[in-house]
Amino acid sequence: MPTTKYNHFFSIILLNSIYPLSKSLNKFLSNALVFSQYKKGDYIVRSGDFCDRVHIIRKGLVRGYFKYNDKDITTWVSVDNELVTSISGYFKKEPALENIQCLEDTFTESLSFDDMHYALQNFKEMNHLNRILMEYYYLHAEYRAFMARIPTAKDRYEYFLKITNPEIIKRLPNKYLASLLNMRPETLSRLK
Numbered sequence: 001m002p003t004t005k006y007n008h009f010f011s012i013i014l015l016n017s018i019y020p021l022s023k024s025l026n027k028f029l030s031n032a033l034v035f036s037q038y039k040k041g042d043y044i045v046r047s048g049d050f051c052d053r054v055h056i057i058r059k060g061l062v063r064g065y066f067k068y069n070d071k072d073i074t075t076w077v078s079v080d081n082e083l084v085t086s087i088s089g090y091f092k093k094e095p096a097l098e099n100i101q102c103l104e105d106t107f108t109e110s111l112s113f114d115d116m117h118y119a120l121q122n123f124k125e126m127n128h129l130n131r132i133l134m135e136y137y138y139l140h141a142e143y144r145a146f147m148a149r150i151p152t153a154k155d156r157y158e159y160f161l162k163i164t165n166p167e168i169i170k171r172l173p174n175k176y177l178a179s180l181l182n183m184r185p186e187t188l189s190r191l192k
Helices: 010-020 023-032 087-092 113-122 124-148 153-163 167-169 176-180 185-191
Strands: 034-038 043-045 053-059 060-070 071-081 099-102 106-114
Touching: 010 053, 023 106, 023 113, 023 153, 023 167, 023 185, 034 113, 060 176, 071 124, 071 176, 106 113, 113 124, 113 153, 113 176, 153 185, 176 185
Parallel strands: none
Antiparallel strands: 034 106, 043 099, 053 106, 060 071, 060 099
16 A cells, blocks of 8 residues: 555545545645544543544544533534534533544544634635535534424434445444434333
């Protein structure tokens, strides 16, 4: 395999597969991206902390959740090749509303808010990439919102199976899946 002059080769290839990027943007991202490694159980961000990075998951499984009446409520789950951040924390520069916890050993490459905005202002193809990624995010947010309003546990579970990356279904522990689907673990076990 030929060698490359870029750091963070994983993210560069992934982003170019979504939208072709110029050599100058590839070089900028290569220098701006930061590699991080998390152990199972570690937090990428905790509720109340500031989150100024958007992470590309190289390998791993993470969930977003908040606490309500001393109960963890899982709101989303992401796996390899997906982007994660605290939406309100990242875009509004406010304390994060949710926790982002690693459910497996997880490896990410991340871009800071300032570097993202520099890229948006200085590389036109970054705007195209950003638009495509935002469309993807909004589609999945709509799917989750729709799923949350399905009244029966059985129908929520069946809808989830249709809309979800099969890797999540294989790797996500039942207690987190039950929380995401707003049902008791026993109900999920019966449905499976």
